[in-house]
Amino acid sequence: MPSKPAPIKKAAKPAKKAEAAEPAAAEAAPAEAAPAEAAPAEAAPAPAEGEAAPAEAAAAPPAEEPKPPTPPPAEAAPPAAEEPAADPAAAPAAEEAPAAAEAPADAAEEAPAAAAEVPVEAAAPATDKAAAASEDPADAAEEAPAAAAEVPVEAAAPATDKAAAPAEAPADAAAPAAEEAAAPAEAPADAAAAPAAEEGAPAADAEAPAEAEAAEAPAEEVRPETPPPPPEPTSIPLDLFIEDKNDTTVTIMWSQPEVIGDSGLDGYTIEVCKDGTEDWKAVNEDLQKSCRYVIKNQTTGDRLKIRVVALNAGGRSPSLSLPEAVLVKEVADRPKIRLPRYLRQRYVAQVGEKINLTIPFSGKPKPVVSWMKDGLPLDTKRVMIRSTERDSILFIRVSERDDSGVYEMCVKVDDFEDKAQLILQIVELPGPPASVKVADTWGFNVALEWTAPTDKGNTDITGYTVQKSDKKTGDWFTVVEHYHRLNATISDLIMGNTYKFRVYSENKCGISEEATVAKEESSIVKIGIDYKPPEYKERDFTEPPKFTTALNDRATTVGYSTKLLCSVRGVPRPKVIWMKNQMIIGEDPKYRQICVQGICSLEIRKPGNYDGGVYTCKAKNTHGEAIVSCKLEVKQIPVPDAEKQ
Incomplete structure (x- = not known):
């Protein structure tokens, strides 16, 4: 089993000691320096500082070789372990390089000790360089894979690439890997290769392909990802006001911020402090989600300053505070303005009138009354205000247009208030139209045009009045009034006359005091007319008499008057003659003859037994005559048989 290497810690000693050891090592082993200079010729150029080596460089050891356990981080090793770790590395180094043993004792001891303190990642370049600088190429080839096997995959690539560095650099400068230019070959190589020799190194031919692959692999630059921007807090909440309060609680309301952001809105914090201090304290343990909160358990009579803060992932927003401190006290009767109905609309008065408006209100204790005009304080010289416990009176002695x-x-x-607005409009008569002109004249007609007045009397124009004047008489007559357009046509003018025209303006106060007269005069030209009446052919309406209604036979009783009727027409008017049994009746008073509009009647007054017979009506004119007849029967009154006897 290979022995486990001692914990390695990054060298903390100054570089001066390594530089002191460099001359000694160079003098003691001059023969070994020559192979070190020739060896880097086959190595690839070193990558730039901070760049990551290709992955092929880590594949140098064969897959069959077991990898030794990765040493722990350098920071975890205690300082006391640095000196013992240098001894096992120093002994193999002395056997592999006898020339280095001739150097001074202090320099020989410091060089392996400095190499032992280098981290595992930094030991790989020293191992490659030691293999290149050793006297025996075979021994160097055997020691290099063994040293690379102890280094993690991340450290193997930069170690292979950095083998081309010059051999004259100090040992401590080669350990940080690419911060210094070059390192002496003897001391770092022997110190790093000694533990590898004890564990057993693979064949030298396994290292050659790994170095070739490392030389061909291009260096890749790894850029760190740009972190996302931190979230921003919301904007300030809006419209904070007091909804209600009593002896122990205050209810507030507000509106959410205009800008919330992508991180959203977590809630609100309500903070209070007593008036005169800056000791702000949050009164809600959890974030308030809604825009309404009741601040409870307050002391009656305290004056509190209140503010609201919105929170999200970006932190606290700017705070929104009430403009004044709140007195914790219950209001017996909230103030209320009772604006009269006639003041809810525009109140219109004429210039010079007296204005006296009374507006009642309620509230307990007595409310404080204030007045504003167009957002500014009232001019007490023009407008007088008198307020009582129940109402307020606005008084203007003589109104002017500026009082509108x-x-x-x-x-x-206290903290509760009520407001009411009223619109006061002071109006007067308008000015005359700006201009009037005669646009056209034709026949008995004149077209007029005018423009609106510049001074409308502080109100809208409701119409115009147009008047005309005959130049002969000079009298003015109204022809159009309450007219809404800015043009009019005046008709029915008299031929041969010359006219002037003027226009008045009107508004709700009345008609303007002056009028604008047109500069042009309009003359109606007299034109001769030859009238020839049409010729009509007279129609002949003459005709002979003709009875349209004939006489009918009748029967009557002795002593009862009767009447015979008929109708006749004819042109010229026919003459009517009545006859009895072919005898003309004439002017007999027993008969009454009437003929009106062609209706002829013969009245027989109390006929007797001899008045019966044939009656004839004869109509006659220059074109002819016509006759109609009827039979009249006069009956006797029946007498009873008893009277006959």
Whole structure:
């Protein structure tokens, strides 16, 4: 069984001792220096400092050879083990290199001891160099694989590549592997090869392929991975305010931060301290997930400063604090403004009017009332405020347009407050339109255009009034009023007259005091007209008489009046003649003859026994005549038989 090497620790001695040993070793064995200079010719160039060697360099020992156990890290070895470890390495070194034994005793002892303190990774280059610098190439070939077998795979590659270094470098400088230029071949090689010789070295021909593969393998640079950036904390929480409080608790609310980040939001910490101190203490043991928290078990009458901090993987965010300290005290009646209904909309008044607005409120103890206008304090010279325990009065003696604005009333009891806004608008009559012009004139029409007034009276324009004036009379007459457009057409003008036009502006206060008159005048030109009435052919409406309704036979009783009726038409109007039994009745008072609009009637008044017969109506004009007849029967009144007897 191969003996287990002693623990190796990285050399801690200064390099001066190694440099002192270098001349002694060089003088004692000059014959051995020549092979050391010739040997590195076949080795590959050494890799750069800090680079990793190829994996082929670790495959130098044959697979059949058992690998010795890896020595423990150099830091774990106690300092006392360094001196004993150097003795077994010094004896084989003296046998392999007799010339080195002639050197001074102190230099011969320090060189193996320094080589024994080199870590396992650093021992590989010394072993390769020792094989190249030894007097007997066969012995060097046998010792090199044995020394490489004790070195881990990571250390074998740089040891093979660094074999080409010059042999004049000190022993301690060769041990750190590529920090110094070169090392003496005799002392490091013998010290590193001695333990390998005791354990048994493989054949020399096994090392040659490993060196060839190590020379052909290119060096690869290993770059460390860039670590991810550390997470950042969230931004500051928002909108911290007091929701409620009583004698022992304070309830606060806030909004989450705007920027949370990729690491998320773990929760919130609520911290408090008494007013006048900076002794902040967290009141929640676990992180608060919601944006509302009740701070409990406080002393009545204390004034507390409160702040909220958001936490995540990046740490604490900036803290959000209340602007003022909170008095732990219950409020009997929270303040409340009861704004009247007519003040919830825009309150409009005219310039010069007196403003007197009363706004009631409630709260206990007595609230503190404050007023603002457009976000600024009120001008007490213009606006007077008088507040009682129940209401507040805003009074303006003579209003002006500058008094218009947004008035905000605030009532406050301790940390609770209520606000209400009212909009006051002071208006006046508008100015006249900026300009008026006659755009066009045609026939009896004139087209007008105008522009809106520059001064609207602090309110919207509701319409315009257009007036015209005849140049002959000079009187003004309104032709259009409450008109909303900026152009109008005036019609029905009189031919031959010349007109002027003016326009007034209107708003909710009324019509403007002045008007804008158009610079142009409009003349309606008189045009001659020759009128020829159309010629119509007169139609002949004449026709002979014609009865449209004939007479009907009738029967009547003696003493009962009756009437005969018929209708006739004709152009010209026909003359109507009544006859009885072919005899013209004429002007007999017993008969009444009427003819109205072609309707002819003959009334027989109380007919007798001789009034019966044939009655005829005859119509006659210049174009002809027409006749209709009927039979009238007059009956006797029946007499009972008793009366006859």
